Amino acid sequence: MSTAGRQPLEFDHVGLNVPDLETATEWYCETFGLTAAPPFAVPGTDLRGIMLLHEPSGFRIELIHRPGAKDGMRPLSAEDAALTLGYGHICLRVPDVRREFARLLDAGCTSRKDPTPAPRPGALVSFVADPWGNLIEVINRD
Known part of the structure; x- marks a missing residue:
């Protein structure tokens, strides 16, 4: 596999879909010491989200909420x-x-x-x- 033309990259964030954006934002910020950026909405949809930043290390978690979302995988292990x-x-x-x-x-x-x-x-x-x-x-x- 050729690496010609490949740009430098680094991991940016992980996105999690949640049923209640405000409650999940509060829980993740309090539990992991994250700072919330201003919330956003995707124009033309009912999708809303917020990016949470762990300032000491730079990792980010994006919480996303869309009404009507269905439960997904809920693994026991x-x-x-x-x-x-x-x-x-x-x-x-x-x-x-x-x-x-x-x-x-x-x-x-x-x-x-x-x-x-x-x-x-x-x-x-x-x-x-x-x-x-x-x-x-x-x-x-x-």
Whole structure:
């Protein structure tokens, strides 16, 4: 495969569809220390959204809401999510997986996988679902 003409690229954001834009914005900002940009609407549609920024690291989560949206995948585990093609989860890196896992449960997440050794030696991994069923992986990478 040729790389000629390929532009430099970097990851920009992940988008999550949510049933209540205001409630999800408040939860994500409070839970992860994100800052909300001004909300937006797509002209000619009923789609609204908001970009949330984690200022220390620069990662962004875009929350999107459209009335009439139907429920999608609500996996019970990372392994279940892998049975559906497309979006599976977002992953956040932290120094202490057990502490973050407990904090996220206290913030309203549900457990999908308790902290366990990751395939990479020395790493731990866990999974939770946010209040709307979106899967979030928490991992440490020393």
